[in-house]
Amino acid sequence: MANHVSSLKRARQTVTRTEVNRANRSRVRTSLRALREALTKGDVKAAQAQYRETVSTLDKSVQKGVLHDNTVSATRAASMRAEGPGHRARKA
Numbered sequence: 001m002a003n004h005v006s007s008l009k010r011a012r013q014t015v016t017r018t019e020v021n022r023a024n025r026s027r028v029r030t031s032l033r034a035l036r037e038a039l040t041k042g043d044v045k046a047a048q049a050q051y052r053e054t055v056s057t058l059d060k061s062v063q064k065g066v067l068h069d070n071t072v073s074a075t076r077a078a079s080m081r082a083e084g085p086g087h088r089a090r091k092a
Contacts, residue, residue, distance in 0.1 A: 024066040031057040032075070039082055051079060 002008045031054045038047040055076055061067045 020064075021066055024061055024064055028057055028061050028067065032079075035079060035082075054079060 002011050031050075035047070035050045035054045038050040041047075058067070058072045058075060062069050062072050
């Protein structure tokens with residue numbers, strides 16, 4: 001266990017940041033899961049709406065430092081190939 005005041009503070013900050021990062025990562029994974037489910041259902045409007053929400057969530061995760069920009073770029077590109085604006089939803 002930390003003994004110095006500064007190391008105790010860093011330990012407290014680490015716990016707080018870990019909780020925040022875990023919540024943000026969970027939000028991203030949930031959004032991606034919802035997008036995959038919308039695609040498999042074949043509902044084009046729902047898939048497009050979920051795509052917009054997922055991209056927004058991914059962009060916010062970059063701003064918060066949860067995910068790297070290149071990781072999000074690759075995920076957005078894969079999502080766009082699967083279901084971007086103007087694309088048809090996959091049939092289940």
